Amino acid sequence: MRRRPLGEADEIVTCLSPEQGKLDAVAKGSRRSQSRLVGLLEPFTYLHAQLARGKTLDPITQARPVKTFPALRADLERLAYGSYLLELWSSCLPFREPAPRAFSLLVQGLDALDRGWSPTLLCRWLELHLLDELGYAPDFSECLSCGNLVKQGWFSPAAGQIACRGCGPSAPGALPVSPRAVSAFRHLRRMALSELQGRAPTPELAAELQGLLRAHLAHHWPHSLRSLKVLESLAG
Numbered sequence: 001m002r003r004r005p006l007g008e009a010d011e012i013v014t015c016l017s018p019e020q021g022k023l024d025a026v027a028k029g030s031r032r033s034q035s036r037l038v039g040l041l042e043p044f045t046y047l048h049a050q051l052a053r054g055k056t057l058d059p060i061t062q063a064r065p066v067k068t069f070p071a072l073r074a075d076l077e078r079l080a081y082g083s084y085l086l087e088l089w090s091s092c093l094p095f096r097e098p099a100p101r102a103f104s105l106l107v108q109g110l111d112a113l114d115r116g117w118s119p120t121l122l123c124r125w126l127e128l129h130l131l132d133e134l135g136y137a138p139d140f141s142e143c144l145s146c147g148n149l150v151k152q153g154w155f156s157p158a159a160g161q162i163a164c165r166g167c168g169p170s171a172p173g174a175l176p177v178s179p180r181a182v183s184a185f186r187h188l189r190r191m192a193l194s195e196l197q198g199r200a201p202t203p204e205l206a207a208e209l210q211g212l213l214r215a216h217l218a219h220h221w222p223h224s225l226r227s228l229k230v231l232e233s234l235a236g
């Protein structure tokens, strides 16, 4: 997901593995041109890798690529969305906790971008399902205060829950939610990734879904993501 130099010739590589979750490994000599690892440690490389047990960081001893997502890398917009996914996963997942579902979601997301799927709904689906996996899925069914079923009202990023039109205005930081957004979120949670293909929300609904989920994510993971600035500059 990320690489940074270590000393003269090595690198620290932040990877995601299904079994061990997010981890920092060391790629010894990877910045020397004759290294076997050159080119294998680029972000967006799905690898089979073997790590040894190190004192602080585990060195990568062997690696071979499984998938490299070439179409995603070659297109500025897809690359920007892919970078957002890598950064989001990297910032939300804890170190060294098994993450098979989060891993599979990320690979499916990158694969869909690589195949040229529209990123709008795809990113919302991925965010929702990642949040679900982390136990932070926003609840768009019952009012956080009175418990009534809500069709439209307010969303509190702090509570991660919707509020009805009566209770919403008193929830701190609550944002308005339209009936279409409530229904879209409920559907997205239930839908399989394959069902997204060919679906496109109106620009207004897409903007609303994005704004609500970003507010929710920013409340729980308040570090600013560099990739979001890139996405905003592409949209502008």
Ligand SMILES: [Zn+2]
Pocket: 143, 144, 145, 146, 147, 148, 163, 164, 165, 166, 167, 168
């Ligand atoms: Zn209420």
